[in-house]
Every structure is written in structure tokens, then in C-alpha cells.
Amino acid sequence: MTQPKLMLYHANWSLCSQMVRVALYEKGLEFDHVPIKLCDHYEEAENISKDFLKNINPTGVVPVLKINDEIVRDSAYIIERLDELQGTNNINLWPKEESERERLRNWVYDTTITEGVPMGKTLGMTIPLFSLGLIENLIKSLSFKAIWNIILRHPRRERKIGFVTMYFTSLKDRIGPLAYKGFVEGILELEKNLSSDEYLFGDFSHADINLMCCFYRLQDLRLDPILEMPELPRINSYWQKLKNRESYTKGILEFKDHEEKLDEIFFNGINPHTKNLKEKIKQNI
Numbered sequence: 001m002t003q004p005k006l007m008l009y010h011a012n013w014s015l016c017s018q019m020v021r022v023a024l025y026e027k028g029l030e031f032d033h034v035p036i037k038l039c040d041h042y043e044e045a046e047n048i049s050k051d052f053l054k055n056i057n058p059t060g061v062v063p064v065l066k067i068n069d070e071i072v073r074d075s076a077y078i079i080e081r082l083d084e085l086q087g088t089n090n091i092n093l094w095p096k097e098e099s100e101r102e103r104l105r106n107w108v109y110d111t112t113i114t115e116g117v118p119m120g121k122t123l124g125m126t127i128p129l130f131s132l133g134l135i136e137n138l139i140k141s142l143s144f145k146a147i148w149n150i151i152l153r154h155p156r157r158e159r160k161i162g163f164v165t166m167y168f169t170s171l172k173d174r175i176g177p178l179a180y181k182g183f184v185e186g187i188l189e190l191e192k193n194l195s196s197d198e199y200l201f202g203d204f205s206h207a208d209i210n211l212m213c214c215f216y217r218l219q220d221l222r223l224d225p226i227l228e229m230p231e232l233p234r235i236n237s238y239w240q241k242l243k244n245r246e247s248y249t250k251g252i253l254e255f256k257d258h259e260e261k262l263d264e265i266f267f268n269g270i271n272p273h274t275k276n277l278k279e280k281i282k283q284n285i
Contacts, residue, residue: 006031007066009056011038012257015128016075016113017063018213022251023079028088036062040163041138043146048153060155076108079206093206104207111210120178123186127214129179130221133265134258136166184280194234212242216252220262222271226278231285
């Protein structure tokens with residue numbers, strides 16, 4: 001059976017783009033890709049260009065996957081759709097049984113950026129909050145012309161407000177109250193649900209892809225000492241397994257971005273949130 005033509009529109013550091021790239025490599029699917037320079041990272045602002053908004057995604061968000069002429073948006077839907085395709089690897093990212101699919105769907109919902117879910121409510125909506133230090137740094141480096149372009153062209157009101165606020169004032173110092181509670185609850189829930197099995201559902205699945213990318217984001221933000229806490233032995237072991245997969249190297253490490261900025265922000269290799277989060281985890285075990 002001939003594989004359909006796949007074209008991925010993505011951004012290197014985008015958490016959801018990482019998830020889709022990992023899924024593509026897990027399935028062994030061939031794909032072409034178009035890197036998109038996001039408006040909160042680069043002057044080019046390709047995700048809010050007329051062509052992108054008209055022909056790729058009217059919400060100005062990546063990733064987007066074209067399967068022949070079909071356009072699929074939102075990483076969770078994209079990965080579920082990809083699992084229907086046959087690649088060179090014999091792997092299913094979704095179980096066949098409906099009860100297991102429903103259980104997996106709940107974990108996918110909790111470990112990715114989900115539209116309509118408040119920031120800080122789930123693990124997937126909490127970890128991106130710790131990225132605000134980098135995002136704010138990048139936004140403040142943009143020209144006023146680029147910010148004005150965001151004001152005029154970005155279709156997502158909440159993102160527009162957030163970007164403009166970060167440019168003129170700051171949001172990064174508000175992370176603690178928003179992120180700590182949801183992060184600690186999510187991490188402890190994951191530790192409880194992991195077992196001696198290889199992965200969260202036994203076999204490698206969509207949920208493991210999401211967590212691989214979330215954990216890598218913690219590593220990028222110098223928060224990964226949390227994953228090595230002796231109080232979280234299952235998470236520690238699980239993280240080592242995820243890093244050993246070929247898709248981790250191909251889908252994430254080969255698409256690194258903003259390394260210099262991250263080194264500049266965390267010049268001493270320490271994220272100040274690490275200590276607070278460790279203490280809260282210990283208090284809640």
C-alpha cells in the first residue's frame with residue numbers, strides 16, 4: 001500500500017510540533033516539512049502571514065499536517081490520524097479496545113496543550129508556563145513593527161494580549177501561583193500511575209510521546225533535576241527509557257532551537273523554580 005504524501009508545517013521549539021515529529025518517526029512515515037518562524041520568536045512572523053492564515057491554518061498555530069490534500073490541525077488529532085497510516089515500523093500508538101482508547105484519550109488530554117483548558121489546570125497546560133521566561137526574552141527582542149504586526153494580524157485574541165503584555169511589561173514572574181499546584185499534582189499522579197511496565201500503557205503510545213516532549217521541555221528549561229528526585233523513582237526510570245528511543249533523537253534533538261538564549265537565561269545552569277517545586281513535591285507525597 002502506497003503511503004500518502006505528508007507535509008508537516010511546524011516550528012523547531014514548538015512543544016506540539018515536537019510531539020507530531022516524534023509520532024512520524026515512531027511510525028516510520030516519510031514526510032517533507034516546512035519550518036515556520038513564529039511571530040513571538042522571529043521578525044518574519046510566518047504563522048500570521050496572509051498565505052499561512054488563508055491556506056494552512058486560519059488560527060495561526062502549528063503544527064499542521066497535510067495528508068495528500070487533506071489538512072489536519074491540532075497535534076492530538078494529527079497523531080491519532082497518523083496512527084491510521086502504515087509506516088515502516090510495526091507500531092500502534094493507540095490501542096484497539098475502546099475502553100483503553102478512552103483511558104488513553106484522558107491522558108493525552110492531560111499531557112498536551114488543549115484548546116479551552118485553562119493554563120495551569122493539567123500537566124500539559126502547566127509545563128508551557130515555565131517557558132514564559134524564554135518567550136518573553138524573545139518577544140522583547142522583537143522590533144515594535146513586529147509587535148504592531150501581531151496586534152493587527154494575529155487571529156487569537158488571548159495570544160495577542162499575552163504577547164503584547166510580555167513586550168511592554170512582564171508575565172514571567174506570575175508563573176509560580178499559576179503553575180506550581182497543577183505541576184505538582186500532575187507529576188505525583190503520573191508517578192502513581194507508572195508501574196514496572198515499559199511504558200504508561202504497557203506498550204509505547206501517544207501518551208508517552210506527549211510526556212517525552214514535556215520532559216524534554218523541562219530539561220531545556222533546566223528543570224530536569226525534578227525528574228531525577230529519589231522521591232520519583234518511577235518517573236526517573238521512565239524518563240531514561242523515553243530518551244533511549246530513536247524518535248527522541250530524530251524528532252527532538254535534531255530540531256534544537258534557541259540554545260544560546262537558553263544558556264543566556266540560565267547562565268548558571270539553574271532554574272530558580274526547581275527548588276520550590278522540589279519542596280512542594282516532597283510536602284505532597
